[in-house]
Structure formats: structure tokens, C-alpha cells
Amino acid sequence: MIIILAYFLDIFIGDMKILRWPVHALEIITAKSISILKKVKNLWVTGLLLVIILYSITFAFSLAFLLILRKINSTMEFLGSVYLIFNSFSIKASEKRINNIYDKLYENDIYLAEKKLNLISNKQIKNTGEKDLIKTTIAVTAQNTLNDFFAPLLYAFFGGGIFALLYKCTYILYYTLSKTEIFDEVERNKINFFPHFILNLFNFLPSILLYLILPLASGWKKIKYLFFYMWHNKSKKFSIVKNVISEIGFNIYLFLNEEGEIKKEPEIDDILESINYMYRISYLCIVLFTIMYIFK
Numbered sequence: 634m635i636i637i638l639a640y641f642l643d644i645f646i647g648d649m650k651i652l653r654w655p656v657h658a659l660e661i662i663t664a665k666s667i668s669i670l671k672k673v674k675n676l677w678v679t680g681l682l683l684v685i686i687l688y689s690i691t692f693a694f695s696l697a698f699l700l701i702l703r704k705i706n707s708t709m710e711f712l713g714s715v716y717l718i719f720n721s722f723s724i725k726a727s728e729k730r731i732n733n734i735y736d737k738l739y740e741n742d743i744y745l746a747e748k749k750l751n752l753i754s755n756k757q758i759k760n761t762g763e764k765d766l767i768k769t770t771i772a773v774t775a776q777n778t779l780n781d782f783f784a785p786l787l788y789a790f791f792g793g794g795i796f797a798l799l800y801k802c803t804y805i806l807y808y809t810l811s812k813t814e815i816f817d818e819v820e821r822n823k824i825n826f827f828p829h830f831i832l833n834l835f836n837f838l839p840s841i842l843l844y845l846i847l848p849l850a851s852g853w854k855k856i857k858y859l860f861f862y863m864w865h866n867k868s869k870k871f872s873i874v875k876n877v878i879s880e881i882g883f884n885i886y887l888f889l890n891e892e893g894e895i896k897k898e899p900e901i902d903d904i905l906e907s908i909n910y911m912y913r914i915s916y917l918c919i920v921l922f923t924i925m926y927i928f929k
Contacts, residue, residue: 634926638719644724648726656720659687667683671816676820680824683828695794721797721801722786724777724782728912731773731907733749738770738901738904746766771907774908775911778843783918786919790922807828807832847914850913
């Protein structure tokens with residue numbers, strides 16, 4: 634029930650800043666911590682310190698928040714858990730950002746589309762063509778399905794609001810370090826080593842489970858082909874943590890016709906279809922996790 638309420642709050646309210654203050658506070662603390670700790674000479678140590686500081690703050694805040702509400706009454710504690718999980722989801726905000734990119738591509742404004750894509754991608758994209766922008770946008774939609782919905786959902790189911798927000802903290806730290814201009818690319822890789830490693834650990838189990846759920850959300854006409862391609866694409870199974878969601882799941886679904894053939898070129902409307910696929914996956918997951926909760 635807690636997760637369902639949090640999910641529908643995210644769907645209907647979206648990225649309303651006044652209600653997302655824990656996430657925005659984490660973003661500000663992350664940026665300030667980076668500015669302070671940039672003076673540390675060993676960037677690997679800096680990355681580790683950032684992980685320890687932000688985890689400590691997130692855990693302490695979440696625990697204190699729920700304990701204070703528990704002293705009031707159980708209903709307030711229940712609502713507090715809903716609020717924490719709501720802050721770990723951001724599927725509606727993802728849809729809005731992807732739609733903004735689609736709008737600019739539809740207007741044939743490649744420059745602004747690329748600029749908006751760079752705001753949400755952890756990789757810098759420069760001077761690319763329309764087809765590559767479409768592919769990258771679909772890949773980002775796939776990543777967001779994992780990072781902004783499924784992984785927080787999984788950790789909320791097993792660990793409650795505290796674990797869901799800890800996952801969000803990990804992603805915010807990794808994303809912020811990936812985008813910071815304080816360091817060059819080599820320095821960013823060093824300082825982001827521990828945050829990236831921990832995010833990969835966090836994503837390992839959710840990636841595998843989402844990999845198995847993807848075909849179920851693809852519809853009856855494509856499901857048998859999607860299972861076939863995912864099963865026989867053995868060379869990519871080992872990259873399950875990083876790229877399997879976009880490369881195998883979303884791309885095969887979007888570029889696979891009803892005869893089981895892969896289309897060669899992406900089309901702009903595939904972006905909208907990727908958003909629809911993201912929502913179908915979220916609906917299916919909510920149903921599956923509700924059934925698991927009832928029978929656990």
C-alpha cells in the first residue's frame with residue numbers, strides 16, 4: 634500500500650519542488666561537499682569521503698524523520714514512509730524531460746535537443762545527428778526506468794523508505810560527479826570510482842529482475858520475439874549492469890516489428906513509444922509487487 638500510494642503521488646504530482654525538498658537538499662549538499670572536498674589531493678579518497686558523508690546524512694535524516702513521526706502516531710509514520718518513497722521515484726519528471734527532447738527533435742532543432750539531452754544524460758553529447766540523438770534518448774529513457782523507478786521500487790519493497798532514499802542518494806552523487814565541470818574527464822573518473830562502483834552494486838539485482846520483466850510488458854504480438862532475442866543475445870548478458878536495459882530490452886522492443894524483424898533506423902516517434910513502454914513496465918511492476926505483498 635505504501636509503495637502504491639508513493640507511485641501514484643509521483644504520477645500525479647510529478648516534480649513539484651516544494652514536495653521534493655529532501656532530493657533537492659541532497660543535490661545541494663552533494664554540490665557543496667564536492668566544492669569543499671575538491672582540495673583533497675587523492676581523488677579516490679575524495680570519492681569515498683563523499684559516499685560516507687552523503688550516506689550518513691541520508692540515513693540519519695530518514696531515520697530521524699520516521700522516528701519523530703512514529704512518536705506522533707502510526708498514521709504519520711505511514712505517511713512519512715510514503716513521502717520518502719515518493720521522493721525516490723521520478724518517473725513523471727523523466728517523462729517530461731524526454732518529451733522536451735522529442736519536441737525539439739520534432740521541430741528539427743538539433744542544437745536544443747542535444748542541449749536538453751545533455752541535462753539528463755551522464756555522458757556529454759556533442760555534434761551528433763538526429764538518428765544518434767533518438768537512439769541516445771531511448772537509451773536514457775531505459776536507464777531512467779531503472780534508476781528513477783524500478784530500483785527504488787525494489788529497495789522500497791525490501792527495505793522501506795530509508796533504503797529507497799539511500800539508492801536515490803547514490804544515483805544523485807554519481808550523476809552530479811559525472812556532470813561536474815570542476816574536474817576534467819580523467820579526474821572525474823577517479824573521483825567517481827567509488828560512487829559508480831556502489832551504484833553498479835545497487836543496480837545489479839534490479840537490472841537482472843527488470844531484464845526478466847521487460848518481455849512481459851511488451852505485448853502479446855512481440856513477446857515471443859523479445860524472449861527469443863534476449864535469450865540468444867548471449868554476448869550482451871554479461872553487461873547486464875550497464876547497458877542491457879537499453880541495448881537488449883528497449884531497443885529490441887522498439888525496433889522489432891510484428892514479424893520478428895529488427896528495423897535498421899530509429900524514428901522520432903520511437904521516443905514516444907519508449908515513454909509508453911516505460912509506463913507499461915511501471916504498471917506491470919506495481920501489479921506484480923502488490924501480488925507479492927499480498928502473498929508474502
